[in-house]
Amino acid sequence: MASTLRQRDVANDGAANKAALLREAEDLELTEGQKFVVPNFTTKQLLDAIPAHCFKRSALRSSLYVLQDAVVIAALVYGALHIDSFLARFNLSKPVEMAARIALWIGYQITAGLFGTGIWVIAHECGHQAYSSSKAINNGVGWVLHSALLVPYHSWRISHGRHHAATGHLTRDEVFVPRTRSQRGISPKKHESEQKGIAVPAWRQAELKEALEESPIGALWGAFLHQLFGWPMYLIRNASGQLHYPPYTNHYQPSSVIFRASQYWDIIWSDIGVALVLAGLGVWAYYRGVTEVFLTYFIPYLWVNHWLVFITFLQHTDTTVPHYSEKTWTFARGALATVDRDFGFVGKYIFHGIIETHVAHHTASRMPHYNAWEATEHLKKFLGKHYQYSDENMFKAFFRVYRECLFIEDGEDVAFFKNAAGVAKMVGVEEGGNVSDSGIDAKAQ
Numbered sequence: 318m319a320s321t322l323r324q325r326d327v328a329n330d331g332a333a334n335k336a337a338l339l340r341e342a343e344d345l346e347l348t349e350g351q352k353f354v355v356p357n358f359t360t361k362q363l364l365d366a367i368p369a370h371c372f373k374r375s376a377l378r379s380s381l382y383v384l385q386d387a388v389v390i391a392a393l394v395y396g397a398l399h400i401d402s403f404l405a406r407f408n409l410s411k412p413v414e415m416a417a418r419i420a421l422w423i424g425y426q427i428t429a430g431l432f433g434t435g436i437w438v439i440a441h442e443c444g445h446q447a448y449s450s451s452k453a454i455n456n457g458v459g460w461v462l463h464s465a466l467l468v469p470y471h472s473w474r475i476s477h478g479r480h481h482a483a484t485g486h487l488t489r490d491e492v493f494v495p496r497t498r499s500q501r502g503i504s505p506k507k508h509e510s511e512q513k514g515i516a517v518p519a520w521r522q523a524e525l526k527e528a529l530e531e532s533p534i535g536a537l538w539g540a541f542l543h544q545l546f547g548w549p550m551y552l553i554r555n556a557s558g559q560l561h562y563p564p565y566t567n568h569y570q571p572s573s574v575i576f577r578a579s580q581y582w583d584i585i586w587s588d589i590g591v592a593l594v595l596a597g598l599g600v601w602a603y604y605r606g607v608t609e610v611f612l613t614y615f616i617p618y619l620w621v622n623h624w625l626v627f628i629t630f631l632q633h634t635d636t637t638v639p640h641y642s643e644k645t646w647t648f649a650r651g652a653l654a655t656v657d658r659d660f661g662f663v664g665k666y667i668f669h670g671i672i673e674t675h676v677a678h679h680t681a682s683r684m685p686h687y688n689a690w691e692a693t694e695h696l697k698k699f700l701g702k703h704y705q706y707s708d709e710n711m712f713k714a715f716f717r718v719y720r721e722c723l724f725i726e727d728g729e730d731v732a733f734f735k736n737a738a739g740v741a742k743m744v745g746v747e748e749g750g751n752v753s754d755s756g757i758d759a760k761a762q
Contacts, residue, residue: 479491484633491558544626635707636718673690674693733745
C-alpha cells in the first residue's frame with residue numbers, strides 16, 4: 318500500500334510539473350521552433366529500434382580498419398622521411414625547393430593527423446568493448462593504439478564510460494559540462510525573462526553583451542587555444558569537467574576521484590603505456606634528431622588532438638542540445654542529447670563515422686562503428702523529431718557554437734545554452750504521455 322501511495326504521489330508531482338512547464342511555455346508565447354519537446358523514451362525502446370545483427374562484433378573486421386589506417390600512416394611516414402631525396406631529383410631553385418618542402422611536410426602532417434584520428438577512434442571503440450567479443454583483445458589492442466597516441470588507455474576508458482553513463486547530466490557528466498551563470502561570474506538576473514532566455518529586453522541584452530561578448534579576433538584566438546590545449550588539459554587537470562571535483566583531478570593518478578580503488582592497476586598500466594611511448598620518442602630523437610620527431614610525430618599528434626576536441630565538442634555542444642538536472646535526467650534522454658553531423662568523405666571513411674552516427678553510439682556503445690550506419694537509419698525513423706542532426710558546415714558550426722554557447726542558468730531542470738545577450742534558442746517542454754520529470758518509473762527504465 319505504501320509503495321502504491323508513493324507511486325501516486327510521484328505521478329501527481331509529475332503531472333503538476335508537466336502542467337507548470339506547459340503554462341510557462343504558453344506564457345512565454347514560444348514559437349514551435351523554440352520548443353524542445355523533452356523525449357520520454359525508455360532505454361529498451363531505443364535498443365529495440367535497432368536490428369539485433371547491428372550489435373555483432375567482429376575482431377577480424379575491426380582489425381582490417383586498423384590495418385587500413387596503419388598502412389596509410391606507414392606509407393605517409395616513409396614518404397615524409399624521403400621528401401628531401403625526392404625533391405633532389407628535380408634540380409629546383411632554392412626558394413622553390415624550400416616552398417615545395419614546406420608544402421609536402423604540411424600535407425603529410427595534416428593527412429597523418431587525419432588517419433591518426435582514425436586510429437584514435439578504433440582505440441576508443443576498444444574501450445567500449447566494441448572491437449570484438451573478447452575483453453582481452455579489446456583492451457590489448459586499445460592499450461597499444463591509445464598509448465601510441467599518448468592517451469592513458471584504461472584511465473580514459475573509465476572516465477569515458479562514466480560520461481556515457483551520465484551524458485547530459487549536469488552534475489555527473491564527465492566532459493563538456495556547461496558552466497552556469499554563477500560559475501561564470503555573470504551579473505544576477507534583472508528581468509524575469511532571463512531565466513528561460515526568451516524575450517529578453519533589448520536593454521538587458523545590451524548590458525550582457527557589453528560584459529560577455531568577445532570580438533571576432535578574440536573569439537578566434539580563444540578557439541585556437543581551445544583546440545590546441547583542450548585535450549591535454551582535460552587529461553592533466555580536468556578542463557571542461559565537473560567543477561565540484563577536487564583541484565588537480567587528472568587521468569594519471571590512481572587516487573583521482575574519477576577512479577575506484579579496484580582500478581589502481583588499470584591506471585598504472587595506462588601510465589606505463591604512455592611512458593613507454595615517450596621513452597621510444599626520446600630514443601628516436603637521440604638517434605635521428607629532435608627535428609625529425611617534431612615534424613614526423615609531434616605535429617600530427619597535435620592535429621589528432623585538434624580533431625578529437627573538434628569532433629567531441631560539436632557532438633555534445635549546441636544551442637539545441639539539452640542538459641538535464643538529477644530530477645529530469647534519464648539514460649535515454651542523455652543518449653539523445655547529442656548531435657549527428659556530416660563531415661563528408663573524411664567523416665565516413667577516415668574517422669569511421671564517429672561524427673555521423675554518434676546518436677546510435679550513445680544509444681549502444683558496444684555496437685561497432687561499421688554497424689552504426691544501419692542502426693542510425695533505424696533510429697532516425699523511430700525517433701522522428703527527437704533525432705538531432707545538422708548538415709551545417711562543421712567549421713562554421715564550431716565557431717558559431719564556440720561564440721553562442723556561453724552559459725546556462727542555475728537551477729534549470731532542462732537547461733539550454735545562452736549567448737552573450739542572455740538569449741536561449743530553446744526551452745524544454747513536455748508532451749502528453751509518459752511523464753518522467755520526477756517519476757520513479759523514469760529512473761527504472
